[in-house]
Amino acid sequence: xxxNKTEKPDSAKPDDSSRVDVDGALLGMRQDIDAIDxxxxxxxxxxxxxxxxxxxxxxxHNLEIxxxxxxxxxxxxxxxxxxxxxxxxxxxxxxxxxxxxRSRVTQSRTMxxxxxxxxxxxxxxxxxGEMGRFFKAxxxxxxxQVRILDRDNWLDVQSLCQGIDLAxxxxxxxxxxxxxxxxxxxxxxxxxLCDITSVKENPLKEMLKAHAGxxxxxxxxxxxxxxxxxxxxxxxxxxxxxHACQWILDQFTMWGGVVVRSDAREHDDIMGIVQAxxxxxxxxxxxxLKRRGVSLSRTLEFSSPIYRLELGMVGRLFAxxxxxxxxxxxxxxxxxxxxxxxxxxxxxxxxxxxxxxxxLFQREFQKIAEWFGPFSEQAxxxxxxxxxxxxxxx
Amino acid sequence: xxxNKTEKPDSAKPDDSSRVDVDGALLGMRQDIDAIDxxxxxxxxxxxxxxxxxxxxxxxHNLEIxxxxxxxxxxxxxxxxxxxxxxxxxxxxxxxxxxxxRSRVTQSRTMxxxxxxxxxxxxxxxxxGEMGRFFKAxxxxxxxQVRILDRDNWLDVQSLCQGIDLAxxxxxxxxxxxxxxxxxxxxxxxxxLCDITSVKENPLKEMLKAHAGxxxxxxxxxxxxxxxxxxxxxxxxxxxxxHACQWILDQFTMWGGVVVRSDAREHDDIMGIVQAxxxxxxxxxxxxLKRRGVSLSRTLEFSSPIYRLELGMVGRLFAxxxxxxxxxxxxxxxxxxxxxxxxxxxxxxxxxxxxxxxxLFQREFQKIAEWFGPFSEQAxxxxxxxxxxxxxxx
Numbered sequence: 109x110x111x112n113k114t115e116k117p118d119s120a121k122p123d124d125s126s127r128v129d130v131d132g133a134l135l136g137m138r139q140d141i142d143a144i145d146x147x148x149x150x151x152x153x154x155x156x157x158x159x160x161x162x163x164x165x166x167x168x169h170n171l172e173i174x175x176x177x178x179x180x181x182x183x184x185x186x187x188x189x190x191x192x193x194x195x196x197x198x199x200x201x202x203x204x205x206x207x208x209x210r211s212r213v214t215q216s217r218t219m220x221x222x223x224x225x226x227x228x229x230x231x232x233x234x235x236x237g238e239m240g241r242f243f244k245a246x247x248x249x250x251x252x253q254v255r256i257l258d259r260d261n262w263l264d265v266q267s268l269c270q271g272i273d274l275a276x277x278x279x280x281x282x283x284x285x286x287x288x289x290x291x292x293x294x295x296x297x298x299x300x301l302c303d304i305t306s307v308k309e310n311p312l313k314e315m316l317k318a319h320a321g322x323x324x325x326x327x328x329x330x331x332x333x334x335x336x337x338x339x340x341x342x343x344x345x346x347x348x349x350x351h352a353c354q355w356i357l358d359q360f361t362m363w364g365g366v367v368v369r370s371d372a373r374e375h376d377d378i379m380g381i382v383q384a385x386x387x388x389x390x391x392x393x394x395x396x397l398k399r400r401g402v403s404l405s406r407t408l409e410f411s412s413p414i415y416r417l418e419l420g421m422v423g424r425l426f427a428x429x430x431x432x433x434x435x436x437x438x439x440x441x442x443x444x445x446x447x448x449x450x451x452x453x454x455x456x457x458x459x460x461x462x463x464x465x466x467x468l469f470q471r472e473f474q475k476i477a478e479w480f481g482p483f484s485e486q487a488x489x490x491x492x493x494x495x496x497x498x499x500x501x502x
Numbered sequence: 503x504x505x506n507k508t509e510k511p512d513s514a515k516p517d518d519s520s521r522v523d524v525d526g527a528l529l530g531m532r533q534d535i536d537a538i539d540x541x542x543x544x545x546x547x548x549x550x551x552x553x554x555x556x557x558x559x560x561x562x563h564n565l566e567i568x569x570x571x572x573x574x575x576x577x578x579x580x581x582x583x584x585x586x587x588x589x590x591x592x593x594x595x596x597x598x599x600x601x602x603x604r605s606r607v608t609q610s611r612t613m614x615x616x617x618x619x620x621x622x623x624x625x626x627x628x629x630x631g632e633m634g635r636f637f638k639a640x641x642x643x644x645x646x647q648v649r650i651l652d653r654d655n656w657l658d659v660q661s662l663c664q665g666i667d668l669a670x671x672x673x674x675x676x677x678x679x680x681x682x683x684x685x686x687x688x689x690x691x692x693x694x695l696c697d698i699t700s701v702k703e704n705p706l707k708e709m710l711k712a713h714a715g716x717x718x719x720x721x722x723x724x725x726x727x728x729x730x731x732x733x734x735x736x737x738x739x740x741x742x743x744x745h746a747c748q749w750i751l752d753q754f755t756m757w758g759g760v761v762v763r764s765d766a767r768e769h770d771d772i773m774g775i776v777q778a779x780x781x782x783x784x785x786x787x788x789x790x791l792k793r794r795g796v797s798l799s800r801t802l803e804f805s806s807p808i809y810r811l812e813l814g815m816v817g818r819l820f821a822x823x824x825x826x827x828x829x830x831x832x833x834x835x836x837x838x839x840x841x842x843x844x845x846x847x848x849x850x851x852x853x854x855x856x857x858x859x860x861x862l863f864q865r866e867f868q869k870i871a872e873w874f875g876p877f878s879e880q881a882x883x884x885x886x887x888x889x890x891x892x893x894x895x896x
Binding site: 140144147148161178195271330333381386391392399404414418419424433434435457479491 | 538845864
């Protein structure tokens, strides 16, 4: 990159014989490091064996796996030890977060096999879609009987519904209500009917109309590429007979998921912001970069890690499925109005830009900063942590 | 959070006496794990001692510190060992990336002491600002003589400029040209004049007018809170006598920084996108959330890790200094026109939203996706990696 790169600007090179000594000494030290590393890795393997014993014991006695208090305690013990022997406690915490997470994943994989209702029969409506295949694998691993109802076998709907404990509707948002109406009459009264649509108000209404038994709306906030349910969020909007629906939520919890309860209206309002607004803003940003003909590769050369991360968030959107995002953005009149309000709000900055009014910008900035409150500081900490990870990796 | 949380839905609880046995067994296993962990942390401390010896030896003999080949070799040895003894090699690689990075940081800290021109005299103009203090510390650690010129000692400008090797102007963007004009006449002809303003075209022109000797424009793409220069980017826009300016770039490189060359016009165009557009879009998003009165805490409960990350990027902006962002956004007429074009581009989506035209959205989306090309896939991989880190940590 430089025209006149000078090699070692300030130092005379040592002569050859002392160079050999240094190389020998360095080699010795590197062998010491390798020997230490080999011991560390052996100990990690030994640790894994003990963790497996713990899991086996817990499984036999039906004890819960995830134990946040134990994790916190373990990490603070290692931090203390580190301080005492001259290591940076943050470094040791970083290492042990990886270790503990691995041990949790090992435990969750075992728990993925656990069933709240072994042998229960689950009918996945739209089971050949990506989310359908994801849940098929989850239920299958946990010893449920899984049946698939999709476009190609609707004629068998009666027999497929016989004796089921749960019918889960996972179809594109625009046909969701229609499919619910169609399946309703075939369901046994005691079966739970749920959907996994990313809007909740209309599908929940339809489910309550179509089925007289237990009903619950679900929205898993993750995609089918998720490797496990560990810490993933599922929103549950109760419909009818919560008690009869509880086992499904228990099953998700047992698989490591986090269930958040809401009503359908609140869910849809929040998702307008969390999904539609966010995706639309990202879409509009990418759209402008393309229109402007910006050179992505050259801007990346000029990029601090945080810009790389932000541009990555935009690029990520366009690596995914257009129809998924169009369904989210055009889900309802209400949602489209929200986005039009957003555009109107962006427009209100035109005069400020035209006038070059820095003072107005700063006053507006301050008000927004106050409104964000302590979240800003927390966001700063979290994103700084991630930027460090990005630098480390790439 | 649940109304009817049933505790352990599928299992009869073991009686009290077997429970005591299980607790005892678990306690024993946990003690085993703690003992293993204590050994691991001791070994990490021992490893650190050997690394310090390596650094001391390298420093004495002026050997380069960072050794990518050695890092790659070390990690592949540990991966092999892991495979052989039943550990996931990816897990061990994750651990050792942390270990190796720590060891690199330890080594870089030592290198921060290295000087390309020991005893050289550096005058920091605006040295009491945050970036000024940052560079003061860098040059100081590396045995430069550092002098500070700021508003309170302008009367001493003549004596402060005597015999300097470098004058670095780091003042707010709106007074940058003015300060350059003012310092020009006092500079020795052979001294390098550089600035660190975040726009380059005008300050570079002013520097070439104000000083007849070597001139270079710099833009460090990082803030004063950066812990080291490791992998941080500095854009250099050459002005006059590159050869005489080279030592400054060598110094940044030695401190671990990455120098990217550009001309002032290209730099300013790219920064319009990388800084002004991006910050303005983020500002407008935060502004709308506030206007709408969105409940941040409740939306976060409904958040997948990726939304948390994206909202964090917005919150992060508002944790910082309003005047910094107003200077970036209002830096030039050209830049304000860019932002007005962006607003116009966002507006063009209004009809599509009004008409609920999903087809149009999908076609537009596809075109943008094609334009992003392979970057999207890469962004998907990188951001998935970060999301995993986020889940692990929080």
